Amino acid sequence: MSTGESGLLGDCLFEIPPRPDDLLVLDRNFGNFHMAHRMTCEGRPFCIRMSTGISNFAKAVMADSRMDFITEWVPSRSERETAKTSETIRVRVTKAVLDSGETELLVSSLQDMESFKTEDLVELYGMRWGVEEGIKNLKPKIKVEQFGRRKPQRIYQEFYAHILAMNMVALAGIAATEQIEKKSRSRKKKRKLTYKYNWKNAFLQLRKRIVELFSRESVEKILETLVNKIAQKLVAVKKGRKFSRKGLGKSARTNQYYK
Template sequence: MADSRIDFTAEWIPSKKEQKNSKRENPIQVRITKAVLETGETELLVSNLEESKFSTEDLVTLYGMRWGVEEGIKNLKPRIKVEQFGCRKPVGIYQEFYAHILAMNMVALTGMAAGKEIKKKNAKRKLTYKYNWKNTFLHLRAKIVKLFIRECVVKILDNLIIKVALNLVAVKKGRKFPRKDTDEPTRVNQYYK
């Protein structure tokens, strides 16, 4: 941050812990780009993208586009507890991981299916609303086994869509939250299932 340049290349030397984890001791050439946000905050974007191929504006645009990916990771890690496997063997870990991905996709599909009901509820409201991911996951988790072993799948799905449409969250455009500078761990739950 102290460097006055907006876009420059620097040498990053991994710390002892990073060297141990990544088994990489050599310094790495990284591109550092400063992006000024609408709030006036300056973000440091660190990448290995070449200046000749990606302009500063391109990196700022990419930074904004990453939000959907970060939200997906936020759902995957602490909410589904994807890092907390009940198995020790690789085959079991793969099965659990793919089951988590299936659950995430089913939540998204359920939210999309509830879209028509949500749209009806939004018709007379000032704000736009969307389905609540966490509540949708909880409702789906309670019914997921029944979806695969029962013949009345349509009835279960219709009931699930009604429940999802009842738990909405407001979508506020331009909503920003200040970042907190803290040394506290960011992991929500460190306990095994």
């Protein structure tokens, strides 16, 4: 609990050897010289989004009129102290203007500008969104951090039970999606928006029936009911919809003992 995201990533990098086919996609929390320098030295391809107004490097490249270029990252005094080196690193800087008007600043090791276009890097960073959605399901919706037990073994049991539940929701969701798409095609009047199943509802429906799934013989009937219930409650998929990070509130403490 005392280890932050950067420390956890450092532990992971220490345990996993560099592989040329891997590529790390990291958000703004990791947009610093120390991380970029370490991955460059270890031969780990990376793409990091940086905050545009924090470091001197970010301010300098944002002031540059070029939108996609290769440059030297010269560490500042504080960056040299953190990284324990005064070496410069060669990185690619890519800027993309989002629909909201905000400029997205990406720093990467992908210096082959013919093979990796600007739009490729923007699409690459966008692939992180699936991870963000998974974390949102685990933390605010399932409340995986709020354990109902004290002993480590019981906490592990709760955690893996949540992971099992997420996988089961995903499988039931695949079946429900097929049903939703089939109904959509059969409608005489085509819908203006695309719809998908409501994940929170799917989790609640599974939670009601998960014991029955492991204790009764009529599993097929229970699964059929589960999929039908999931397919009944839909949410619209609105492309380009953005959410503000402001006003999200503080996270709850870890041990609630409410379950």
